[in-house]
Amino acid sequence: SAVISQKPSRDICQRGTSLTIQCQVDSQVTMMFWYRQQPGQSLTLIATANQGSEATYESGFVIDKFPISRPNLTFSTLTVSNMSPEDSSIYLCSVLQGEKLFFGSGTQLSVL
């Protein structure tokens, strides 16, 4: 399976600021995704990061709040903008290899 590096691993941020999370894969992948996992909850898909085009967002998530970049087939970023305490969560990037989904190590975000 692909090696997926995600950083930062954790951060504590002030409300109103923004944080950019990076996801690097050691091989080219077509499909990359960003998930959010709130404490004790299941995984919620934020968006599909499309290489060379705008990301596709799920219901309840908007580009202004969660802008995503996908400049090539091995890298993507997710920005959490204008943060509030409700954005405190774990953010996970993931990649599809064949039909199997693999996850990065996650970013634990706390917003004060």
Next chain:
Amino acid sequence: GENVEQHPSTLSVQEGDSAVIKCTYSDSASNYFPWYKQELGKRPQLIIDIRSNVGEKKDQRIAVTLNKTAKHFSLHITETQPEDSAVYFCAASNEGNYQLIWGAGTKLIIKP
């Protein structure tokens, strides 16, 4: 749309006993069913998956069974060990739709 229900939410078993987690899906077109294990503070890891053309799949102490007629699939862990303690998630997707629909998760506790 597709919905995946997972039961129980918490399962406590004696070390050495078996554990069974069940999921039910709603979309009869679903044909891919992975199971993920997430240890505390770690990323979800794919532990076993099954496609709809197979009724059962086994990998050492873990197995997954699928009943397409009843639209449910189950994870079986035999001879449980302390390291099996984790949250387990089931998911479902259908061919052509790469997005996984996730169950709510089961916290498995192995009692010594």
